[in-house]
Amino acid sequence: MRKIAAIIYRDYRQRITNIGFIFWDLLVPVAYLTLFGTGFAKSVVNDNYMSFFLPGVIAMTAFSVAMNTSWGFFMDKDSGIFYELLTYPITRRQLLLGKICFNVALSAAGSVLAIAIGVLFMGVQIRWGFLPLTLAAIAVTTAGWFFLMSIFAITLNRMDSFNTFTSVAYILLMFMSTMFYPIADLPSWFRWAAYVNPMTWQVDILRFCLLGSGDIFWIILESAAFAAFTIVCMAFAVRALNRAA
Amino acid sequence: MPAILVEELQKVYRSGSANPVKALDNISFEIPKGQIFGLLGPNGAGKSTVVKILTTITTPSGGRAQVQGFDVAKEPLQVRRQIGVVLQQTAVETLLTVRDNLLIYASLHGMEKAEAVKRMRLVAEEFELAERLNDTVYELSIGTKRRIQVAKVFMLDSPVIFLDEATTGMDPIMKRKVMERLKNEARKGRTILLTTQILSEAEELCDNIMIIDQGRKLAIGTLQELKSDVQGANLEEIFLKLVEDKE
Numbered sequence: 045m046r047k048i049a050a051i052i053y054r055d056y057r058q059r060i061t062n063i064g065f066i067f068w069d070l071l072v073p074v075a076y077l078t079l080f081g082t083g084f085a086k087s088v089v090n091d092n093y094m095s096f097f098l099p100g101v102i103a104m105t106a107f108s109v110a111m112n113t114s115w116g117f118f119m120d121k122d123s124g125i126f127y128e129l130l131t132y133p134i135t136r137r138q139l140l141l142g143k144i145c146f147n148v149a150l151s152a153a154g155s156v157l158a159i160a161i162g163v164l165f166m167g168v169q170i171r172w173g174f175l176p177l178t179l180a181a182i183a184v185t186t187a188g189w190f191f192l193m194s195i196f197a198i199t200l201n202r203m204d205s206f207n208t209f210t211s212v213a214y215i216l217l218m219f220m221s222t223m224f225y226p227i228a229d230l231p232s233w234f235r236w237a238a239y240v241n242p243m244t245w246q247v248d249i250l251r252f253c254l255l256g257s258g259d260i261f262w263i264i265l266e267s268a269a270f271a272a273f274t275i276v277c278m279a280f281a282v283r284a285l286n287r288a289a
Numbered sequence: 290m291p292a293i294l295v296e297e298l299q300k301v302y303r304s305g306s307a308n309p310v311k312a313l314d315n316i317s318f319e320i321p322k323g324q325i326f327g328l329l330g331p332n333g334a335g336k337s338t339v340v341k342i343l344t345t346i347t348t349p350s351g352g353r354a355q356v357q358g359f360d361v362a363k364e365p366l367q368v369r370r371q372i373g374v375v376l377q378q379t380a381v382e383t384l385l386t387v388r389d390n391l392l393i394y395a396s397l398h399g400m401e402k403a404e405a406v407k408r409m410r411l412v413a414e415e416f417e418l419a420e421r422l423n424d425t426v427y428e429l430s431i432g433t434k435r436r437i438q439v440a441k442v443f444m445l446d447s448p449v450i451f452l453d454e455a456t457t458g459m460d461p462i463m464k465r466k467v468m469e470r471l472k473n474e475a476r477k478g479r480t481i482l483l484t485t486q487i488l489s490e491a492e493e494l495c496d497n498i499m500i501i502d503q504g505r506k507l508a509i510g511t512l513q514e515l516k517s518d519v520q521g522a523n524l525e526e527i528f529l530k531l532v533e534d535k536e
Contacts, residue, residue: 050396054382057393061384061425124380131344131376132397133369288346 047134051142052149058116061152063110070154073105077158081166084224094166098158099250100223102178103243106186107217111210113147114193118203126288136285140194140278144187152179159254170254171252178252178253181267184274185246191277199285217243222251245270290358291319292449292480293326299351300338300504312338313506313529315352320497322448325471325481327495329488329524331532335504336484337377340453343482344374356449373442375455377484381426381434388422394441401514408444415470416440428514431458439467450474452483456490468494492524498530507531 059065085093139260161166200206219242227235238244245266252258300313313335328336341347345365359367366520376423413419416436435458456464499509521527
């Protein structure tokens with residue numbers, strides 16, 4: 045446990061020394077909620093949009109935190125510490141687990157901030173009884189995104205390649221999902237792309253937990269799919285770490 | 290039981306591709322406990338690959354290697370509990386302070402905080418880092434970063450130490466200090482494998498020396514044995530003779 049705690053502490057120290065990370069981790073999703081959400085709600089749709097959009101913002105927080113934490117692998121490669129870490133008496137799994145714990149804590153903090161702003165200032169009404177389930181969903185989905193991003197952060201050697209990958213992933217995953225808008229009336233190719241997009245699964249799960257919307261059978265199916273996605277990504281991330289050298 | 294045992298070690302990079310690279314070709318050697326062993330060779334000879342395999346960063350393609358009786362491929366975690374490593378590339382947490390670098394290193398090796406703080410003070414004093422403990426590493430010179438990297442290894446009591454060109458970038462005074470410390474550690478029973486391009490350093494420190502090139506062993510023995518076998522007056526002459534003859 046001490047070693048996992050040391051990994052968490054290490055990530056925490058790295059993160060708080062860089063204001064840019066905090067901006068991306070916590071403030072960008074909140075800025076989306078307050079600026080984009082308000083603008084879209086008042087000018088294009090209606091006030092219910094804030095409720096619709098809040099789960100999407102939480103999903104965005106999880107994704108951003110996971111992206112930044114996995115980017116840490118590049119920082120480690122740059123500083124040369126990455127290979128030294130592989131000689132420490134910790135397993136690759138423990139290394140990832142420590143990073144996940146920190147990742148989840150940060151993601152949960154960002155989500156609580158978004159929920160607080162949504163409830164206090166935007167009039168969003170959430171199902172408080174489902175908050176523990178919401179946090180559990182945030183934990184699993186943050187882990188899933190972190191494992192996915194880590195595969196690429198460990199495997200790719202060039203930072204510009206990784207940045208290109210994350211930018212493309214950011215756009216495709218978020219905009220081809222139910223994060224910003226309902227997909228029922230969109231072209232069928234778009235709908236099918238959204239159905240197989242894990243971001244849609246995550247947003248739908250969070251929307252169900254927070255607002256109670258969505259068909260329970262469909263939500264169970266999406267939860268199982270996201271769990272499977274997380275496990276597969278974890279296996280590939282551990283494999284990538286094992287083959288890192 | 291030797292501290293390090295290497296038998297017919299092979300490493301092939303990109304083995305599945307059309308252009309596989311044979312980095313190690315049946316290298317064998319052993320290092321008894323308490324010895325300083327020098328692994329020498331020109332750039333690209335395979336020295337760092339040997340270190341990477343023995344420190345469990347990568348796995349061998351063939352042969353076997355043991356550290357303190359533990360197989361590097363089958364028991365990597367047990368091997369890692371026995372070793373302290375300074376890799377060729379400067380490896381420090383640039384965004385953290387010197388203090389955090391030393392303490393996090395110790396805690397990742399399972400050391401209690403009180404003990405880690407005690408040792409941190411000692412190594413900081415020894416490596417002239419005491420005044421720098423609260424500085425962020427990012428702002429420090431390459432030589433100071435290298436000092437932190439080497440100091441970390443001495444936070445631990447690991448029985449085997451790997452130093453891959455560890456003194457590169459250090460000033461002569463600090464280099465001398467590190468060399469004296471290594472001699473002391475070997476006398477206390479710690480086993481040290483070092484690679485270096487500074488042949489005088491190897492000449493002064495090493496009980497045994499192995500010279501490799503293109504993944505193959507060219508010679509192995511004490512400095513005296515090498516001098517008589519290869520007919521060289523000093524290690525530089527021996528090294529040049531072996532490597533240039535091969536070419």
